Amino acid sequence: AQKITQTQPGMFVQEKEAVTLDCTYDTSDPSYGLFWYKQPSSGEMIFLIYQGSYDQQNATEGRYSLNFQKARKSANLVISASQLGDSAMYFCAMREVYSSASKIIFGSGTRLSIRP
Amino acid sequence: DGGITQSPKYLFRKEGQNVTLSCEQNLNHDAMYWYRQDPGQGLRLIYYSQIVNDFQKGDIAEGYSVSREKKESFPLTVTSAQKNPTAFYLCASLSPGRTPYNEQFFGPGTRLTVL
Numbered sequence A: 001a002q003k004i005t006q007t008q009p010g011m012f013v014q015e016k017e018a019v020t021l022d023c024t025y026d027t028s029d030p031s032y033g034l035f036w037y038k039q040p041s042s043g044e045m046i047f048l049i050y051q052g053s054y055d056q057q058n059a060t061e062g063r064y065s066l067n068f069q070k071a072r073k074s075a076n077l078v079i080s081a082s083q084l085g086d087s088a089m090y091f092c093a094m095r096e097v098y099s100s101a102s103k104i105i106f107g108s109g110t111r112l113s114i115r116p
Numbered sequence B: 001d002g003g004i005t006q007s008p009k010y011l012f013r014k015e016g017q018n019v020t021l022s023c024e025q026n027l028n029h030d031a032m033y034w035y036r037q038d039p040g041q042g043l044r045l046i047y048y049s050q051i052v053n054d055f056q057k058g059d060i061a062e063g064y065s066v067s068r069e070k071k072e073s074f075p076l077t078v079t080s081a082q083k084n085p086t087a088f089y090l091c092a093s094l095s096p097g098r099t100p101y102n103e104q105f106f107g108p109g110t111r112l113t114v115l
Helices: none
Strands: A003-005 A011-016 A019-021 A024-026 A033-039 A046-054 A062-070 A074-079 A088-096 A104-106 A110-115 B003-007 B010-013 B019-025 B030-039 B044-053 B053-059 B064-066 B076-078 B087-094 B103-104 B111-113
Touching: A003 A088, A003 A104, A011 A019, A019 A110, A024 A062, A024 A074, A024 B030, A033 A062, A033 A074, A046 A074, A074 A088, B003 B087, B010 B064, B019 B030, B019 B111, B044 B064, B103 B111
Parallel strands: A011 A110, B010 B111
Antiparallel strands: A003 A024, A019 A074, A033 A046, A033 A088, A062 A074, A088 A104, A088 A110, B003 B019, B019 B076, B030 B044, B030 B087, B044 B053, B064 B076, B087 B103, B087 B111
């Protein structure tokens, strides 16, 4: 069964520092996708970055990069040069292609707080 | 602009009453989802639908019901059988295709409070 684990309930980081948010997953499906979403206090879900299980390179989107270690089943989000506006909840999510094609599950989230 | 709308934004309900949350999308997506989020917690899947007139239970379907009569609409009814319905409810849809990358689009959410 698919499972997503985020072990950091909350993190405090100084502005302009880099931060890594952890995510591990479990699946028996050979084809899957991993997503990261940001949820500010308004509640909206903002898509940040995607990594496919067959992608050879780690995904990057501006200040966001995904440290994908397939053998370890981890997909950590790295935010470089953090900003005050990065303070939010961050969720890791996974979608399996074959075993449950349309089902996407989420981790419990990490609350990131950026200190000025 | 294409997107997902949810209404109302805030909803108050008395105990013992059923209430229906609306979700509409104009993205032409086949798959739609309902998630529940409790304060400080992650998203838990209630129901999802891959095509019209078909839907599957998620992890926490008890006390909820859905229908999918039209591709654009996926309303969620919170019944009186749901013991603790106060939560934030998010509707989402998924772009078509059986590939790993299908971005899930979210609506703005409905905050339900039981008085």
